[in-house]
Amino acid sequence: xxxxxxxxxxxxxxxxxxGIKFLSSPKTARLGNLVAAAGMLIGLIVLxxxxxxxxxxxxxxxxxxxxxxIVIGTVIGLIIGALGAYSVKMTAMPQMVALFNGLGGGxxxxxxxxxxxxxxxxxxxxxxxxxxxxxAAITIPxxxxxxxxxxxxxxxxxxxxxxxxxFEKPMTFPGQNILNGLILxxxxxxxxxxxxxxxxxxxxxxxxxxFSLALFFGIAMVMPxxxxxxxxxxxxxxSFTGLAVAADGFAINNNAMIVAGTxxxxxxxxxxxxxxxxxxxxxxxxxxxxxxxxxxxAAGGGDLAGKTxxxxxxxxxxxxxxxAQQVVIVPGYGMAVAQAQHQVRELSDELGKRGVEVRFAxxxxxxxxxxHMNVLLAEANISYEQLCEMEAINPTMxxxxxxxxxxxxxxxxxxxxxxKSSPIYGMPIIDADHCKTVxxxxxxxxxxxxxxxxxxxxxxxxxMLFGDAKNSLQALVTAVKAS
Amino acid sequence: MTIESLQAYNQILVLFIFVLAIFVGFEVISKVPSMLHTxxxxxxxxxxGIILFGxxxxxxxxxxxxxxxxxxxxVVFGSANVFGGFMxxxxxxxxxxxxxK
Numbered sequence: 001x002x003x004x005x006x007x008x009x010x011x012x013x014x015x016x017x018x019g020i021k022f023l024s025s026p027k028t029a030r031l032g033n034l035v036a037a038a039g040m041l042i043g044l045i046v047l048x049x050x051x052x053x054x055x056x057x058x059x060x061x062x063x064x065x066x067x068x069x070i071v072i073g074t075v076i077g078l079i080i081g082a083l084g085a086y087s088v089k090m091t092a093m094p095q096m097v098a099l100f101n102g103l104g105g106g107x108x109x110x111x112x113x114x115x116x117x118x119x120x121x122x123x124x125x126x127x128x129x130x131x132x133x134x135x136a137a138i139t140i141p142x143x144x145x146x147x148x149x150x151x152x153x154x155x156x157x158x159x160x161x162x163x164x165x166x167f168e169k170p171m172t173f174p175g176q177n178i179l180n181g182l183i184l185x186x187x188x189x190x191x192x193x194x195x196x197x198x199x200x201x202x203x204x205x206x207x208x209x210x211f212s213l214a215l216f217f218g219i220a221m222v223m224p225x226x227x228x229x230x231x232x233x234x235x236x237x238x239s240f241t242g243l244a245v246a247a248d249g250f251a252i253n254n255n256a257m258i259v260a261g262t263x264x265x266x267x268x269x270x271x272x273x274x275x276x277x278x279x280x281x282x283x284x285x286x287x288x289x290x291x292x293x294x295x296x297x298a299a300g301g302g303d304l305a306g307k308t309x310x311x312x313x314x315x316x317x318x319x320x321x322x323x324a325q326q327v328v329i330v331p332g333y334g335m336a337v338a339q340a341q342h343q344v345r346e347l348s349d350e351l352g353k354r355g356v357e358v359r360f361a362x363x364x365x366x367x368x369x370x371x372h373m374n375v376l377l378a379e380a381n382i383s384y385e386q387l388c389e390m391e392a393i394n395p396t397m398x399x400x401x402x403x404x405x406x407x408x409x410x411x412x413x414x415x416x417x418x419x420k421s422s423p424i425y426g427m428p429i430i431d432a433d434h435c436k437t438v439x440x441x442x443x444x445x446x447x448x449x450x451x452x453x454x455x456x457x458x459x460x461x462x463x464m465l466f467g468d469a470k471n472s473l474q475a476l477v478t479a480v481k482a483s
Numbered sequence: 484m485t486i487e488s489l490q491a492y493n494q495i496l497v498l499f500i501f502v503l504a505i506f507v508g509f510e511v512i513s514k515v516p517s518m519l520h521t522x523x524x525x526x527x528x529x530x531x532g533i534i535l536f537g538x539x540x541x542x543x544x545x546x547x548x549x550x551x552x553x554x555x556x557x558v559v560f561g562s563a564n565v566f567g568g569f570m571x572x573x574x575x576x577x578x579x580x581x582x583x584k
Contacts, residue, residue, distance in 0.1 A: 016530055020511045023523050030576040033526050037569040040533060047536055049543070058543055066551065070539050073555050077535075077562020084563070085570035093575060097525050100568050104531050107560035111537040114545070114553050137494055235524055242531045246504075250497065252540055258497060259504050260533040266508030267527055271520065362518060371521035378578035387518060 005046045005057065012046075013259045015039030020267065026384050043256050050253040090379045091336045094372065095163040098234045101241055102156030108244035109149030112142045113211060115251050120203045139198045141250035143191045146207075147214045149244035152237045154218030159234050162227045170226040177288055180220050187213050225287065228410075231365065231372075232275050232286050239268025278364035279427050309445070312463040314472060317439050318479030321347075322354055324401035328393065330361045330430055331373045334407015334442065334469055341380035343473035344406065348382060350480045360386055361393045361403075361430045363411035394431050403435035405456075407442070407469050413454045423452060438462040441472050525572040532565025 016039050022032025047058045061067075081100070088096045116139075161167065190210040197203055225233055242264025249257030276283045321327055329348065335341060348358045360382065366373045374387060397403070405412055412432040415422040432438050433456050440457060442464060456462055465472055512523070538561040542554030 017507055017511060019530070020508075020523070020527065023519060023526050024511070024516070026516075026519065029519055029522060030573065033522070033529075033569060033572045033576055036526060036530055040530070040565060040569070043533065043536065044539075047539065049540065053544065058539065061543070064543075066543050066545055066554075069551060069555050070542050070558055073538070073542070073558030074535070074562040077559045077564075078566045080559070081563040081565070081567025082570055085567045085574060088571070090578075093521065093525070093571065096567075096571055097521075097528055100532075100564050100571070101528050103560040104528070104534055104564035104568075107534045107538055107557045107564060108531075110553050110557035110560070111534060111541050114541045114550055114557070117553075118541075118550065238524055238528050238531070241534075242527065245531045245534045245537070246501065248534060248537045250501075252537055253497075254536060254540065255497065255500060257533050257536055258501055260530050262501055262504035263508040263511075264527045264531040266505040267512035268524070270509050270512050271524060275520075364520075371518050371523075374518040375521050375575050375578065381578075384518065389516070389518070 005048055008042065008046050009256050012039045012043045012256055015042070016260050016263060020263065052253070089339075090376055091339060092163075093375060094231065094234065095160050098156045098160040098163065098230075098237075101234065101238050102153050102160065105149045105152030105156060105237065105241040105244060107149070108241060108248050109146050109153060109211070109214075111248050112145035112149060112244070112251060113207070116142045116146065116198070116207055117204065120199050120207070138251055139195050140191075141247040143194055143210070145244045145247035145251060146211060147187060147191065148240050148247070150211055150214040151218035151221070152240040152244060154215045155222045155233070155237050155240075156218075158219055158222040159230050159237065162222070162225075163230050165227075167223075171223045176220075176224055180217065183213055183217050183220065187217065221287070229286050232272055232279075232283070235268055235272040235275055236283075236287075239265050239272060242266075242268055275365060279424075281427070307458040309457045309464045310462065312439070312465060314465065314475035315479045315483075317463070317465050318476050318483055320402050320437055320439065321351060321404070321476070322356065322480050322483050324356055326357045326359075326400045326402075327351060328359050328361050328388075328397070328400045328403045328432075328435065330363070330403060330405045330408045330412055330432055331366065331377065332363075332406065332408025332411060333367050333372075334409075336367055336372065336376055336407070338407065338469035340406065340469040340473050341376045341382075343470055343477060344377070345380040345382050346477045347473055347480065348386070350477055354480075358386065359388050359393065361390065361432075362387055363390050363408070363430050364428075366408055366411050390428060390430050394434075397431045397434040400435040401437065403432045403438045405432055405438060405440045405442075406473070409442075409454055410452070412456050413452070414459075415452065415455045418455065432456060433459050433461070436461065439465055441465045441467070441469050443468060522572055522575045525568065525575060529565060529568025529572055532561060532568050535561030535565050537561070 015035050019032045019036025019039060022028040022035060048055055049058055084096055187210055190206050194203060194206055222233055242261045246258050246261030246265055249261055272283060276286055329344065331344065335344065351358050360377060362373050377387060378384060410424060412430050413424060414433050416424045416427040416429045419425060438456065438461055440462060457464060535558065538554060538557035542558055545551045545554045
């Protein structure tokens with residue numbers, strides 16, 4: 001690798017860092033993504049073989065059949081990626097991210113396996129043997145990348161299926177954590193053995209066993225986690241894949257991969273922790289707690305016996321809204337499912353015309369991913385200046401006339417503040433119950449994802465507007481226009 | 484310096500980069516507002532698509548049919564990750580544009 005290319009690679013690393021930095025402001029976010037993509041393209045053009053293999057730029061080598069395979073493979077991947085990216089509905093974005101993450105993890109595992117298998121075989125040529133005389137410093141990252149990458153692959157596929165609505169409920173059996181722990185122990189043991197016995201026939205067999213166990217572990221790890229916690233899982237697996245890529249970078253001596261993978265690994269870890277913090281649950285509780293399984297389903301509902309909810313009709317709700325001064329809308333996953341974001345925009349515009357101040361209160365974990373609601377509302381052309389974060393809007397909730405809760409449940413449940421026995425006690429919520437009137441739009445009285453009763457529905461100032469969010473909103477818009 | 488000590492030195496240097504990158508990742512992310520978390524996750528997801536480089540490097544040197552097959556699958560996966568990742572992020576962010584009055 002020439003020093004010019006080394007300098008260009010520093011620039012590439014800067015582009016990745018700047019890209020992530022630009023993503024932190026709505027104004028520069030799109031540019032940030034393009035900057036990172038540009039960095040990737042430049043990195044691809046100046047891609048060099050590792051120093052011990054000559055270090056020459058990969059595109060200046062003699063063209064072989066392998067290069068034809070590279071081009072074909074890249075084009076196939078491009079087509080798959082483009083089809084996935086442009087055909088997916090906005091509400092299904094989290095699944096798509098999970099799927100792409102899984103593919104990345106799978107690729108990381110395959111790259112590491114390939115390197116490992118190459119080294120495990122006695123090299124036919126002496127020079128090759130010298131190049132592949134690996135020490136633990138190379139073997140450990142290789143094993144790490146295989147383990148984490150394959151775990152991320154299978155885990156992401158399960159997360160994808162869960163978000164698609166397949167086996168959404170947590171799957172648990174007694175002793176599950178112990179079994180998972182044992183599997184992990186065997187995997188770590190195999191890795192330890194392989195570190196010192198990285199060559200020969202037995203190494204290959206041990207490696208294949210470890211690979212399969214890691215794949216299985218990814219499934220076993222995600223299966224017991226409920227659909228509501230998938231955002232945390234995807235974020236965690238995203239950072240896992242990043243670390244696997246960084247480890248691959250160590251194994252094949254590519255600094256660009258180390259930098260990019262590590263950036264993703266550390267940022268993903270932080271994002272995961274932030275998400276858990278927003279739910280006021282330690283990350284261990286999310287991963288091993290099997291939250292929302294039958295055990296906690298009945299919790300927190302006891303003192304609600306005998307209380308009833310007060311339903312209301314769309315035209316009454318419309319009156320309340322049109323004569324309010326301040327309205328806060330709290331969207332949740334129900335809005336995403338009903339694809340009601342455009343109707344929400346219409347309602348907000350109609351109310352705006354009548355001089356009503358409309359704001360949106362976004363809970364950090366509303367929907368299935370952090371920022372999921374923002375993406376949907378942005379799709380419906382709602383200005384992001386109307387969107388308020390939970391901490392910013394809560395102190396002003398006392399002055400709000402009407403709070404319209406659309407398909408949100410656990411994030412407005414006052415049990416999190418009041419009921420110490422509730423599984424969500426301590427989770428920060430949007431204080432919808434502090435408003436003068438709360439209108440909750442809901443399909444039925446079914447419990448939310450956390451599987452617990454919502455005290456908000458039974459409050460004196462709460463009215464329930466039952467029905468599909470889209471139809472109800474349509475009725476609201478018509479009624480507001482007429483009033 | 485002998486070849487061995489040079490290699491050890493290089494490995495330490497690479498470890499150095501690794502540790503610094505961890506801190507940069509933390510620092511840069513801690514400033515992102517929660518409304519941009521989905522695009523951010525998607526964007527970082529695209530960045531780890533750099534594994535495509537790894538796929539290309541191993542496939543370029545593949546010698547057996549098994550190696551070629553595994554390398555080919557790695558390239559397809561990596562390529563889908565990187566291209567799909569950036570495209571899906573761009574599609575999300577397209578919608579964050581300010582409303583034109």
